[in-house]
Structures are given as C-alpha cells and as structure tokens.
Amino acid sequence: MDQDTARQVTIVKVVLLIVIIGGWELSARYGLIPVFWTSSPSLIATAFWESLKENEITYHTYITMQEALAGLAAGAVVGIMLGLVLGVSRVLGAALEPFVIAMNSLPRVALAPLIVMFVGIGFASKFLLAFSLVVVPIMLNTYEGIKAADPQLINMMRVIHAKRFQVFFKVLLPNCVPWIFSALRVSISFAIIGAIVGEFISARAGIGYMIDSAAGAFDTTGMIMPLIVLMVLAFSIDRAFVATSNRLLRWRDEGLT
C-alpha cells in the first residue's frame, strides 16, 4: 500500500468510528432508538467510569483474562508439543489424525456443563474450557506446518548428511513457526470465548458473570459495557500479537494484517 492510500484508509477508519458512535448517541438522544434496548455511548461511558471507580470492571476483566490467557498458554504448549510429535512420527500422525479431527468437529462449548460437573465452578472449569477450545487448532496447525515442509529442503539436508535432529531443528521446526503463529492468533479469541462461556454456566466473577447479572436485571448498559471493554482488550492483544509476529517473521513474503 503506498502512502497516499494508507492515509486515505486511516481517514476512512476515523470517519467510520465517529459516524457509528456519533450516530448511535444522537439517535438515542433524539429518541430514534429506545435507550432501554440499545443503551447509548454516553450511558456506557458513564457506567464504565462508575465501575472503574468501584474497581469492579478491572477486577472482573482481570478474572476473565486470567482464565483465558492461562488456557491459551497451556493449550499452546500442549498443542505445539502434540503437533510436533504427530508431525515427526509418520505412524502416530496418520493413526491419530481421524481422532483429532473428530474431537475438533465436536462443538467444545457443549462440553461446558460436563467440565463444570467434573471440576466445579471455580477457575479450573473456565481454564479447561479455554484450553479445550485452543489446543486442537494449535496442534493441527503445528502438524500441518511440519507436513508442509518443502521436500527439496529436506533432500538438501540429507545431501549434507544432516542428522534427524538437525533436520528437525533446522527445517521442520522453523517451518511450523508461521503456522503456529496464525493458530495462536485465532486462539486468542477462542480462549476468551471459552472463559466467558464457562462464566455463563456458573461463576462468581468475570466478564461473563457481569453480563449474566446485568441480564437478570434487564440492564442493557450493564451488559454492553463489559462487552465493549472485552472487545477493546481483545483487539489490542491481537494488534500487539500481529506486530510481534511480523517482526519475528520478517523473512516471510507477507506479514499478517
């Protein structure tokens, strides 16, 4: 993208943001849309400020992010390990593939009640739910990353008499890094979904709990405000992740956007 286009895109982005928020606020003020059902930006901002002063939103966000990020981290470690093992071992990989895909086609959210029954309504159930949503896609992507290694590169390594572990560390592993990164990126939102759904089932804290309580009181503003906090947070994490990954994967043709 050249500089002129980039500037135009930025301008359009800002205009869109102003139009959406401004339009929403004005329609609410002039009674075009009922505030009871859709709230308004100023109500949400006020609610956010109040909640911030009470240290409420910060606490619940902290709880949810802790569950999601712990699930993401554990899911990434386990998923990458399993993916590497499957990718390196021809027999194991081919044998386990259908099982893994069957697991993956299961809507994991439906596991939530079962998980809550097993481990209770505390941190563990949300952590496990986030973990279960994240681990399979990361594992499958790692596995694909190994399978997608250019056979020519492996031939080159064989000609120079590389040992198996050298082929693994110098070709297969670096080859999966971009695959792992793109899996991690989608996993950020998967992990948050897992944590929130866990909180919906039953919880004493967290964004999901906040939304659920507000819903019980028909408090639209109270439901939308945490959603927006979550959205802004997830968006920032995604941006930071993309920036990091583009810096690390400078050798690739095109980065993530």
Added chain:
Amino acid sequence: MAAVRMGLQVVAGTGGPDAQDAVRIAGLSFRLMDRQKRQLQILDHVDLALKEAEFVSIVGPSGCGKSTLLNFIAGLTPVQSGSVEVFGTPPGAEGAPIGYVFQQHALLPWRNVLQNTVISLEVKGVGKAEREQRAREMLGVMGLDGFEDHFPREISGGMRQRVSLARTLVDNPRLILMDEPFGALDAQTKLLIQEMFLKYWEEHRKSVLFITHDLAEAIALADRVLVMSSRPGRILAEYEVGIPRPRTLDQVRHMARFTELHDAIWEDLRGEALKAMQGRA
C-alpha cells in the same frame, strides 16, 4: 555400453573402469508405480562413468529421468537394480563429499544469505568463526559481498542461485551434482552465472555431473556430453567436446566444433523430444 553410439571423434578410453572414477553406474534400472498401479519404467540399464575432475553434461527430453539419476548418486533414492558407486562406495555413505545444486535454489527462507551458506559446515560441526569466514569468502567469489544479511525473498532469482552455488561449494565437495541449476534464470543472468561457474571450475577442477536441457550450455561447459532418451531413460549417445580450456563462453559459441556438436546432438535429441512431447499430449 552396447547401446551407446559414439558420436564424432570419440577420444578412446572414456567410461572405462578406472580406480579414479568419481561415479560409476552399471545397469541401473528404475521402475515406479503410477497412480493407476501401472509399472512405469523410468530408467533402463543406464551405464555411466564420471572420472575424477571431469565435467560431464547430460541432456535429454523432459521427464526422461535425468533428475532421478542424480538422486540415485546422491543417495536420496535407494537403488532397485544395477549398481551405483561414488568414489568406490555406495551412494549416501556417511561423509561422502558430494554437493548438490538443485533446480530450485532450496534455500532456507528463514535464514539470511550468510546463515544459508554455512549450513553444511554447521551440520558438520565446524566452529562459528571458521564457517562464517569460509562462507564470506565463497560469497565474495560469487559476487555477493554486502548481501550477507538479506533474506532469500529480498534478493533476485540469480542471486539466490548464486547463494545456492556458494552453499554447495563452501563445503569443498569432490563431486558436484547439478540439476538444471541455471534453468530458471533469465538469459543475461544465466550467461553471467555460467561464466562465473566456468571460471571457478577451471580453477578447482571438481567432478561435475551437470543436467540441463540447454544444448549450448551443455557443450560450452562440459568435457563430455551424454544424451539421454525419452522415458525409459537410457544413454543414447556420447560426445567428447574437445574444446580446449580455459574457455570463454562467447568464444566457444563461435567455434566450428561447437556448431558441429550442437547440430549432431540436436539431431539425436529432436526425435526423443518429439516422443516425449507426444507422450505428454
């Protein structure tokens, strides 16, 4: 070598058994199953000898099994029937001093030019300082000074192929297998790299087996040109080039001997290339 027709003033003694042979192949055949489970004969009783410090080109129609032949010598494909020896040992032996320049550069995209060039030394366990010094020297020979920090995607196709060449030569192999190494380059780049490689070779005299479909390239670089048939691949004819060295490419191309060889080899190849084309259509 009953099947081989000797073309134009063959110098006696080529291909005979010799303790100095870099590569000796006898009666090598190779079959594959295709997707319909039909037997596909790829190579049919190939005999070939490459002497130490000899430069041999192999030309042949596409799909005649030229690359397969190199993979046997490199030990990448196990031998089915016949025998292959590299410096008197079976192919793929530990520590065999072989370099292989692939048609596609086969550079590791996440390593920069310098890191790519050192890979064979790194795998062997040569120390960092020494391997980087040797790599820098070889990159200098290839005219790549100042590009050490670039990733493969940041340099041109011709430069990538020179890095690939530097990576192969830095290990100082006694035998270099080259599979259409300059085939994907544009005409000018190709000429420059050919000249560079010719100069290097005439200084160092490694054994080279050079596969190409470019007749002019085959003749201008090599001591001997082998012509392969369309599938199943056999050695159809053999030509001693006999143009004195050191050579320069523009001079070689205007020599009567060059034209004579070019015509003769094309005569052999035309029928085979047609067969290969019709087999495909």
